[in-house]
Amino acid sequence: MTVALPPCRTRKLLLNPGELLFSHEPVQMHTLLGSCVAITLWHPRRKLGGMCHYLLPDRQSFHRSERHPHGYFGSDVFHFFLEHITKARLLPNEFEAKIFGGGNVVMLPEPHKSNLNVAEANILFAREQLREAGFKVKAEDVGGRRYRQVVFEMECGSVWVKYGHCS
Template identity: 80%
Template sequence: MTIALSLPQTRKFVLNPGELLFSQEPVQVQTLLGSCVAITLWHPQHKLGGMCHYLLPDRQRFHRPERHPHGYFGSDVFHSFLEHIAKARLSPSEFEAKIFGGGNVILWPDRHRFNINVAEANIRFGQQRLREAGFAVKAEDVGGERYRQVVFEMNSGSVWVKYGRCG
């Protein structure tokens, strides 16, 4: 005898650069990172969390920042995350945080002549803001010279990373 089970399909979302998702839905969220950074937050008891994909660290440091959407900067992302957490009447310290990305994937010969290494600035900014806000950083996979595809399971808090080479 064969028994066929009908399992609910997990909804899948692709998070594009500059986007943020915060939800209690059991969704799978994925994104592709180069020098950008993704942060996942997950509350184990409430099965609530989010993921972001920011391109630059702080809106205040860039010329004409109004030309970029809200999630483009890490500073905006942290503001949104903290608003969602406050609305849920929870504390950042109750969440498991994971940080990914910041790969030096732009390998042009004279890359060191510029004043800022975007990948390193994104990493430093994310790590510092997570500490300052009181998040428990459970894992990080940052730096190097590779792309990362990050997949976040909102029902379990699990994150998988698949690596790609540049050049």
């Protein structure tokens, strides 16, 4: 027996580095992470939320940061999310938060190594900011030496991760 499935009404969006979205629509968001971090926020009752893909923790820590887009820095991401949550008349503790990425995928040769571990800084920043804002962190998949392809289903709050390894 063959069963015809109804066409998928969910719009698929690719979040590139530095992009973010907060939506009421049943979208499916995709992104590919290395040392960057993605945070998903989902409100189970209202079925709304957002996702980001930030590259560095804090805009104030980097020179000439004014030329980067709003979602490039984690600090901007949190302002964006909190603004949208306030507009929706909701509270951070009503959301499920999940953290992904922060893989240590760039291995520099010894003379070029730096004391700054961007992946670890991104992870620590996400954890700290979520905790301080009052979000409930439901899950995280961070660190390691691999990249992640992340898919966030806004309609149900599910997040899927596919792994790739660095050689």
